[in-house]
Amino acid sequence: MSGFLQNTFNGLVGGAFYALLALGLAVIFGMLRVVNFAHGAFYMLGAFGAYVLLAEAGVPFWAALVIMPLALGLLGMALERAVIHRLTRLDPLYNFLLTFGLTLILQDLVKSRYGVQSSPYATPAELSGTVDFGLFDFPTYRVFILGFTVLLCAAVWWVLGRTRIGMVVRAATERPELTRAFGIDVGRWVTPVFGFGIALAGLAGVLAAPMRAVNPLMGADLIIVVFAVVVIGGLGSIFGSVAAGFGIGLIQAWGEAYLSDYPLVSQTVVFVVMAAVLLWRPAGLFGREEAPA
Amino acid sequence: MSERTERSEGREAMPGRLGVTSTVDTSPVKKAAPRSGLLAVARAPGWVRYALLAAGLLAALWLPNGLYPAVAVDILCWALFAVSVDLLLGFTGLMSFGHAAFWGTSAYVTGLVAIHAGLPFPAAVLVGALAAALLALPIGYLAVKRTGIYFAMVTLAFAQLVYYVANEWRSVTQGENGLQGVPRAFFGADLTDDYYFYYAILPIVLLGLLAAWRIVHSPFGRVLVGIRDNPARARALGYPVHRYKLTAFVLSGFLAGLGGGLFAVGHRFVSLDVLHWTTSGKAVIVVVLGGIGTLWGGVLGAALVVRLEDWLSFSGFEAIGLVTGGIFVLVVLLFRRGVWGTVAHLARRRGAARRE
Numbered sequence: 001m002s003g004f005l006q007n008t009f010n011g012l013v014g015g016a017f018y019a020l021l022a023l024g025l026a027v028i029f030g031m032l033r034v035v036n037f038a039h040g041a042f043y044m045l046g047a048f049g050a051y052v053l054l055a056e057a058g059v060p061f062w063a064a065l066v067i068m069p070l071a072l073g074l075l076g077m078a079l080e081r082a083v084i085h086r087l088t089r090l091d092p093l094y095n096f097l098l099t100f101g102l103t104l105i106l107q108d109l110v111k112s113r114y115g116v117q118s119s120p121y122a123t124p125a126e127l128s129g130t131v132d133f134g135l136f137d138f139p140t141y142r143v144f145i146l147g148f149t150v151l152l153c154a155a156v157w158w159v160l161g162r163t164r165i166g167m168v169v170r171a172a173t174e175r176p177e178l179t180r181a182f183g184i185d186v187g188r189w190v191t192p193v194f195g196f197g198i199a200l201a202g203l204a205g206v207l208a209a210p211m212r213a214v215n216p217l218m219g220a221d222l223i224i225v226v227f228a229v230v231v232i233g234g235l236g237s238i239f240g241s242v243a244a245g246f247g248i249g250l251i252q253a254w255g256e257a258y259l260s261d262y263p264l265v266s267q268t269v270v271f272v273v274m275a276a277v278l279l280w281r282p283a284g285l286f287g288r289e290e291a292p293a
Numbered sequence: 294m295s296e297r298t299e300r301s302e303g304r305e306a307m308p309g310r311l312g313v314t315s316t317v318d319t320s321p322v323k324k325a326a327p328r329s330g331l332l333a334v335a336r337a338p339g340w341v342r343y344a345l346l347a348a349g350l351l352a353a354l355w356l357p358n359g360l361y362p363a364v365a366v367d368i369l370c371w372a373l374f375a376v377s378v379d380l381l382l383g384f385t386g387l388m389s390f391g392h393a394a395f396w397g398t399s400a401y402v403t404g405l406v407a408i409h410a411g412l413p414f415p416a417a418v419l420v421g422a423l424a425a426a427l428l429a430l431p432i433g434y435l436a437v438k439r440t441g442i443y444f445a446m447v448t449l450a451f452a453q454l455v456y457y458v459a460n461e462w463r464s465v466t467q468g469e470n471g472l473q474g475v476p477r478a479f480f481g482a483d484l485t486d487d488y489y490f491y492y493a494i495l496p497i498v499l500l501g502l503l504a505a506w507r508i509v510h511s512p513f514g515r516v517l518v519g520i521r522d523n524p525a526r527a528r529a530l531g532y533p534v535h536r537y538k539l540t541a542f543v544l545s546g547f548l549a550g551l552g553g554g555l556f557a558v559g560h561r562f563v564s565l566d567v568l569h570w571t572t573s574g575k576a577v578i579v580v581v582l583g584g585i586g587t588l589w590g591g592v593l594g595a596a597l598v599v600r601l602e603d604w605l606s607f608s609g610f611e612a613i614g615l616v617t618g619g620i621f622v623l624v625v626l627l628f629r630r631g632v633w634g635t636v637a638h639l640a641r642r643r644g645a646a647r648r649e
Contacts, residue, residue: 035442083626092442093388094625097581100574101621108614221453224570228450231443264461271454275435278447282438 002135007257008250013142015249016149020204021226022233022241023156024197029235030173031186031193033092034084037099039201040223041106042072044216046205048110051121051214061124061210068206069199076198077191084194103220110216118213127210145207152203153242160238169193173236228274234287244285248273349589353495360600362487366559367599369491369498373552375579375591376505377545382577383586384509385541386521387437390445391452392549392576394432395425397568398455399550400557404472405465407558413479415497418554425550426543428455433542437535440524449570456568471564475557487559494555501551502592508544509588517541549576571614578621584631593632 021039028036049068053059059067079102087094123141130137160166171179172186179186205219212218225248233244248270255266277285357365374396381387403421406412412420436447459466466472477484484490508514520527520534528534557563566572575598583594598620605613624631630638 035446083622086626090629093445094629096388096390096442096445097577098622098625101578101618101625104571104574104614104618104621108612108618112612112615220570224449224453227446231439231446231450235443264457267457267461268454271450274447274450278435278438 003257005133006136006138007253009136009138009142009146010257011250011253012246013146013249014253015246016145017204017208017222017245018226018229018249019153019242019245020149020200020207021222022230022245023153023238024200024204025226025230026235026238026241027156027169028194028197029230030238031169031190032080032084032088032095034088034095034099034194035092035227035235036197037096037223038102038106039099039197039226040219040221041103042076042198042201042219043205043208043222044110044219045072045106046202047121047209047212047214047218048114048205048216049202050206050209051119052114054121055119061206064209065203065206069203072202073195073199077195080191080194085190088190103223107216107220114216116216118215121209121214123210141210145211148207152200156238165189225270228270230284232270232274232277232284234284237284237286240284240286349592353499357488357491361603362491363559364599364603365491366487366494367556367603368596369494370552370556370559371576371579371595371599372592373498373501373555374549374576375583375595376502376588377548377552378576379580379583379585379588379591380505380508380545380548381541382580383588384514384521385517385538386524387440387538387542388445388577389436389448389542389545389573390570390577391432391448391450391573392545393568393570393572394448394452394455395429395546395549396553396556396572396576397459398428399425399553400563400567401459401466401472403554404475404557404563407475407478408472411476411478414477414484414493414558415479418497418551418558421554421557422547422550425553426547429543429546430539433539433546437538437542449573452568452573453570456565456570459568460565466563466565469565471562472557473562475561475563477558477561490559494559497551497555501548505548505588508541513537513540571617574621575617578617578624580631581629582620582624582631584634584637587631587633587637590631590633597632 021043025036025039028034028039046068049071050061050064053064053067054061083098084095087098127141127144129140131140131143158166160170168179168184168186168189171184172189176186208218226245229244229248230241232248233240233242235241251269251273252266255269256263259265281287353369356368360368374392377395378389378392381389399418399421401421402424403414403417406420407414407417410417432448432451436444436451439447460468477490479493482489482493484493509517516527516532516537520532520537524534527537553567556567579594579598580591581594582590582597583592584590598617601616601620602613605616610616628635
């Protein structure tokens, strides 16, 4: 029983990263109709930024947790203004290709400066050690990640549901033409929303740094899994993307724990789930039907 | 949403196909959609088309004399790969971002067959391509349930699944070491020299390209274009849209497999790179650089990208991704018609000016 709870907890922590990345992808997609391939690269930059700040300037984890999302959010807004914005009127596939190109560039920039080997990042002292949950112990840092992510998702939930900007974003996501027809200036929110999505990716990266190996390729494989996650949840649905993120994290952790003889299972289970969802509900678990083709 | 944008892509990215046009308007779908990309194509006079064909064949015959033969072999393989991607992207309106799955699967199967069965290499490549087509069947069946950007994400994800499987299945694929020593057996002929190997595979590649051309210009191909331009209308006319898309997907997988198998024999070595997502992405950008929906543009794109990468690695430049990524960004921002598309566009404009 305690083993099961521990695996479940691990799954939720793994799912938290998927959820953060999927959330960013979903708000960006909702507002701009852009699937940002570079999301994984920004996650990597978040982790690498935290590592470089600590190693070369002695900036602690807590400061990096604020600095990196802000810096990457600004970088994202600059990128949106400079290039992505030029292609939003065209087919979304063009921006997919553009951000794919940006991914290769960002990855190689980091690779040529720091090499491909993984670097360790020490867990901040306040969060080392374990928390005793009675039935099992759990690393404090993981508890922190989970709590932080859940709070963050709840905050985003509140902003989307209760504030004016949230209403504009939801309206623009669901009925872009109608929103414009009501005289709401959707355009002025596009850049900030893009920056916010990127900041979430950067934040996930900083959170990942003490837990996972920091290397230039850490984001690339992850983003493909996150694509599968948002296909499962339905990219149009912000709630669906987050829920699918946690769900896939859980399934992967259980697969890892109970089918440990088959490492392939936990790697590929997400794609199998995606195939099943495509068969059963092509629009995703929480997505709306597309126009039939 | 994706329906709408697919159609607008048709207008924006179908600059016309100088030299390969035989737009006999057979399909009722085409008549119903008079503003689609195909009908906007200006027909080049016959002699221009034959001259271009002759020039292309001459260039293909001359290629290994002007470049390193190994590079020329790569160009041929990538040309097939690009054309297979364009068959979907340009003529069916589906962007596969996971074609490395078929290219790579065929490379592995070809390699294994050539090593263990000792078949002549064309037979091994054929087995590889059939394996790729077989794999394309389930992946395509699931993927064609989505369109537009979702199709790209789904194919990318399935290709990653294939990558993981190949990575774990070490007893067969040798994992990170790769398959080594893929033979070039061909009835005792000595093909170890890349120069002669180039001429040995040229007929196969030309056959593959011819097949792609036949597919595009068959009634089946017309229906595909009709689906691309207006899926709802094609469905209303009674065409089983999903089945057409799936057939195109499997045919495309076969062609990609043909290229991948030749690539494996050409390099005498298969590594996990052939299945990596960057390979899928590179195939798409080769097509965009050459010109989406131009078929032969992909061949040009392949020649340009392979030559450029060879030149970069020869000059000791490490960060090839920087250049490939840069090409992606520049092409998508500034050069969406691609090489062939731009040439066709200019020729059409000149033609229009002369008529006035």
